[in-house]
Amino acid sequence: MVAPGGDVSNNGYGRAAWVVWGVGLFAYAVVVMHRTSLGVAGLEAADHFNTTPGVISTFVVLQLATYAIAQVPVGLLLDRFGSRILLTAGVLLAGGGQVLLAFAEDLPLAYAARLLLGVGDACIFNSVLRLLPRWFDARRVPVLSQVTGMFAAIGQIAAVGVVLPLIQGYGWTTGLLIASTTCVVSAVASAVFVRNSPRGEPTAVVADPLREIPRNILGVTKHPATQLGFWIHFTSGFSMNTFLFMWGMPYLIVGQGLSQLEASGLFTLLSVASMVAGPIVGALTARHPLRRSNLALIVIGSLIVAWTLVLAWPGKAPALLLFVLVIVIAVNGPGTGIGFDFPRTNLPVTRLGAANGVVIAGGFTGGTVLILVMGVFLDWIAGGEQYTAQDLRWAWMLQAPFFAIGIAGILLSRRRLRALMAAQGVIVPSWREVVERIRRSRGSAG
Known part of the structure; x- marks a missing residue:
C-alpha cells in the first residue's frame, strides 16, 4: 500500500524531529488541561457564576459542538499554512478563552470564552498529527499517533493537579490567569521550535485558489x-x-x-x-x-x-x-x-x-x-x-x-x-x- 503522506524513508530526522514533536505534545497537553478545567472545577464555576452545575454542563455541549464544527475549516487552514502557525494560534486562542473566562461575571461572556477555547482546541491535535509523516519514518507514525493521543490523559490529570488547586488556592480569577500562562509558554515554544518539515524538504502546504476550496x-x-x-x-x-x-x-x-x-x-x-x-x-x-x-x-x-x-x-x-x-x-x-x-x-x-x-x-x-x-x-x-x-x-x-x-x-x-x-x-x-x-x-x- 502506498503511503503518500509517509514518504520519509529513514528513521526520522534525529533530535530535531523529537523536539518538534515534543513541543507539539506539550501544546496538546496544555490545551486539554484547559479544555477539561470546567469538568473538574464545575462546583467552583457554579459558585462563581451563581448558577447550578446543570447550567455549567451546557458549557461542555457548546465547547464540543464548536470543536467538531471547527475541524474542517481548521483542517483547510492547516493545509494552507502548516502546523507551526496553527499550533501557535491555537494555544493563544485557548489561553485567550481562559483569560476571558477568568474575568467573566455573567453567563453570556462565559459562553463566549468556551467558544473561543473550543476553536483554539480544534487547531492542536490535527496540527500535531500532520507533523508526524514529515518528520518520522512511516512505520513509526501509527504508534506515535497513539502516543500523541495519550497526552490527552496527561492534560486531564493536569486539570485536576494544576488548575483546580490554583482556583481553590487563589480564587477563580487569579487561579485561571496563572494557569493561562502555560498557553503563553506553549505558544512561544511552538513559534520558535516547530517547523512544518525538515530543512531541505518540501513544506507540504498548499495555497488553493478560493474558488477551488469547495471542490x-x-x-x-x-x-x-x-x-x-x-x-x-x-x-x-x-x-x-x-x-x-x-x-x-x-x-x-x-x-x-x-x-x-x-x-x-x-x-x-x-x-x-x-x-x-x-x-x-x-x-x-x-x-x-x-x-x-x-x-x-x-x-x-x-x-x-x-x-x-x-x-x-x-x-x-x-x-x-x-x-x-x-x-x-x-x-x-x-x-x-x-x-x-x-x-x-x-x-x-x-x-x-x-x-x-x-x-x-x-x-x-x-x-x-x-x-x-x-x-x-x-x-x-x-x-x-x-x-x-x-x-x-x-x-x-x-x-x-x-x-x-x-x-x-x-x-x-x-x-x-x-x-x-x-x-x-x-x-x-x-x-x-x-x-x-x-x-x-x-x-x-x-
Whole structure:
C-alpha cells in the first residue's frame, strides 16, 4: 500500500524531529488541561457564576459542538499554512478563552470564552498529527499517533493537579490567569521550535485558489479513506466522549450507587488504561495495515458487549463488570486513532489537514448529539424530578442506534476503499485465504 503522506524513508530526522514533536505534545497537553478545567472545577464555576452545575454542563455541549464544527475549516487552514502557525494560534486562542473566562461575571461572556477555547482546541491535535509523516519514518507514525493521543490523559490529570488547586488556592480569577500562562509558554515554544518539515524538504502546504476550496473539501470528504476514518472515529468515540464529558459520573454515582471517590477512581483508571492501550493499538495498526478496520471493529464490538452486560444486569452491576466497562471504554480512545491511518496512507500529505479534520469530527459529533439526546430524554422521563438509576439505564440504551449507524458506515466505506485499492493493485485477502496460506506454510514446514 502506498503511503503518500509517509514518504520519509529513514528513521526520522534525529533530535530535531523529537523536539518538534515534543513541543507539539506539550501544546496538546496544555490545551486539554484547559479544555477539561470546567469538568473538574464545575462546583467552583457554579459558585462563581451563581448558577447550578446543570447550567455549567451546557458549557461542555457548546465547547464540543464548536470543536467538531471547527475541524474542517481548521483542517483547510492547516493545509494552507502548516502546523507551526496553527499550533501557535491555537494555544493563544485557548489561553485567550481562559483569560476571558477568568474575568467573566455573567453567563453570556462565559459562553463566549468556551467558544473561543473550543476553536483554539480544534487547531492542536490535527496540527500535531500532520507533523508526524514529515518528520518520522512511516512505520513509526501509527504508534506515535497513539502516543500523541495519550497526552490527552496527561492534560486531564493536569486539570485536576494544576488548575483546580490554583482556583481553590487563589480564587477563580487569579487561579485561571496563572494557569493561562502555560498557553503563553506553549505558544512561544511552538513559534520558535516547530517547523512544518525538515530543512531541505518540501513544506507540504498548499495555497488553493478560493474558488477551488469547495471542490477540494468535497473531494477529500468523498474519498472512502476519509469516510472510513470518520466512521471509525464516530463509532469508537461517541460513547467515550459522552461518558467522559457528561453522563459517566452521574451514571456511576446515581445509576450504580458508587461514592464520589469510587467514581473518581474509575475515571482515573480510564485515563491510565487509555495511556497503556494506545501504543499497543498503534503497534497492531502498523503491523497489520490490511486489517486495521477489523481491529477497529473488534475494539468497538468489545464496547458493545460490555455496555450490553452492564445495562442488562438486574440492579447494580458487580464491581468487576464496571471495571471491565471502564477498561473497554479506555481502549476505544486509542481505537478512534485507527481512523487517522486511512487518510495518511491513501491521501497526499497536502490534504491531511482537511481529511483528519473530517475524521476528528466523527467522535465529537456523535458525542455531542448523544449528550443532547440523553439530556432531553432524562428531562422528559424524569418529569422535572431528579432522575433515577432506571432513568439513566434507559438513557444509556440510546447508544444502540448510534452503534448501528456507525458500524453500517464502517462496512460500506470499507467496501468502497477496498474496491479502490483493488483497482490500484492492492488486494486484501479474505480470511479463508489467510487461513489456507497459514495451513500451507505449516504443512511445508513440517
